[in-house]
Amino acid sequence: xxxxxxxxxxxxxxxxxxxxxxxxxxxxxxxxxxxxxxxxxxxxxxxxxxxxxxxxxxxxxxxxxxxxxxxxxxxxxxxxxxxxxxx
Numbered sequence: 823x824x825x826x827x828x829x830x831x832x833x834x835x836x837x838x839x840x841x842x843x844x845x846x847x848x849x850x851x852x853x854x855x856x857x858x859x860x861x862x863x864x865x866x867x868x869x870x871x872x873x874x875x876x877x878x879x880x881x882x883x884x885x886x887x888x889x890x891x892x893x894x895x896x897x898x899x900x901x902x903x904x905x906x907x908x909x
Contacts (some may be wrong), residue, residue: 843872843887844886844887845885845886845887845888845889845890849888849889849890849908850890850907850908851890851892851905851906851907851908852883852885852888852890852905852906852908853866853883853888853890853892853894853895853903853904853905853906854903854904854905854906855881855882855883855902855903856902856903856904857880859900859901859902860880860881860900860902861899861900861902862877862880862881863899863900864877864881865897865898865899866881866893866894866895866897866898866903867881869893869894869897870893870894871891871893872887872888872889872891873887874887874888874889875894890905890908892905
């Protein structure tokens, strides 16, 4: 039995068809990691509200989903992440 919900009464986010949470072209600033400064403490990975920071031998950001909120830059203890204007 498949349940049918009337979503207008639920306080949830429903992305548009095809959007899938991708940033698109509306992000104004993006985080850039300095590989020389990064101590791989994983604070940015743990605090990223969109889970766009990944660790695979080194830390990297999935810019397709990053919203540019700056939480990662604010929690970095060695200031290895800077927010730069999107071009």
